[in-house]
Amino acid sequence: MPREPGPGWRSERVSHGYVADYKPFVMVDGEGVRCSLYVSGCLFACEGCFNEAAWSFRYGRPYDDALEDRVLADLAHPAVQGLSLLGGEPFLNTGVCLRLVRRLRAALGRAKDVWCWTGYTVEELLDGPPDQRALLDEVDVLVDGRFELARRDLTLAFRGSTNQRVLDARASVAACGAVPCARATDAA
Numbered sequence: 001m002p003r004e005p006g007p008g009w010r011s012e013r014v015s016h017g018y019v020a021d022y023k024p025f026v027m028v029d030g031e032g033v034r035c036s037l038y039v040s041g042c043l044f045a046c047e048g049c050f051n052e053a054a055w056s057f058r059y060g061r062p063y064d065d066a067l068e069d070r071v072l073a074d075l076a077h078p079a080v081q082g083l084s085l086l087g088g089e090p091f092l093n094t095g096v097c098l099r100l101v102r103r104l105r106a107a108l109g110r111a112k113d114v115w116c117w118t119g120y121t122v123e124e125l126l127d128g129p130p131d132q133r134a135l136l137d138e139v140d141v142l143v144d145g146r147f148e149l150a151r152r153d154l155t156l157a158f159r160g161s162t163n164q165r166v167l168d169a170r171a172s173v174a175a176c177g178a179v180p181c182a183r184a185t186d187a188a
Contacts, residue, residue, distance in 0.1 A: 003045050005124060011094040011131055015041055019063045019096065020054040020088060024074040030115035030141065030158065032081030035074045037100065039063075039085065039093035044119035048149035050160065054088040063096045068103065075104060075112055082113035082140070091118050094131040101138045113140040115158075121145055122165075122172045142169040 008014075018040035023029075029036040041057030042049075053059055075083060083104060090097045101114055116139045120128070125136045125144075136142070143159050143166050151161040158166050 003043060005043075005120065005128075009043055009092060010129060011092050014043065014057055015093045015095055016057045017063050017093075017096055018058055018060050019067065020051070020060040022067060022071060024071075025077075025080065026084075029084035029086060030082065030113075033079050034082055034084045034115070035071055035080060036084040036086060037071060037097075039088040039090055039096055041092055042087050042089035042119065043092060044089065044146055046119065046147040046149070048152065048160075049147060051087065057088075059088075063099075068100055071100060072103060072107060075108065080112065082115065085114065085116040085139075087117070089119055090116050091120055091125060091128070091132045091135060094135050098131065098135050098138070101135065105138065110140075114138060115141040115143070116169075117143045119146045122167060122169070123176065126173065126176055136169060136173065139169040142167045142172065 020038040020040045022038070023036045026034055026036050038051065038054060040054050040059040042055045045055060074080065083101070085097050087093065104112060104114070121144050122142055125132050143164060145164040148161045148163050151163050153162050156162070
């Protein structure tokens with residue numbers, strides 16, 4: 001079973017600002033043509049994870065201005081629908097992810113969507129630290145929940161196990177509000 005989030009699971013404590021990979025113009029990490037940023041570092045350690053190499057917070061290379069400029073230039077291409085944030089764990093790398101998403105929103109508004117894959121559930125993120133909530137507020141589609149090898153289903157779109165959900169992030173946050181919600185809103 002994957003590990004459960006604990007009080008020490010804070011981006012400012014664990015992240016080193018590294019990225020495992022950047023892939024422009026892909027068509028597998030969400031709908032349409034996308035620019036995908038894979039951040040480094042994850043504490044969930046899900047058995048059967050497709051990107052186990054990115055569990056290390058020092059895997060890959062440091063995120064820098066040159067990479068950010070490249071991602072923004074690629075996102076400006078009219079064929080690109082949006083940005084995908086994957087990992088590792090984006091919500092344990094909020095320094096990198098918020099920096100990029102805020103710059104994207106400043107440059108292009110909501111003309112490009114943001115998809116994010118996380119081992120957290122939306123309910124856990126709503127109860128999490130302010131930086132996680134800030135990133136959640138910028139995400140359009142959230143694929144949430146820990147990957148569970150026993151529940152793997154290769155026929156599912158954009159997720160690996162049946163417990164994971166593809167959510168309209170803003171509708172889910174609105175439905176949950178300030179009180180715990182029983183079920184978030186599925187996008188797909």
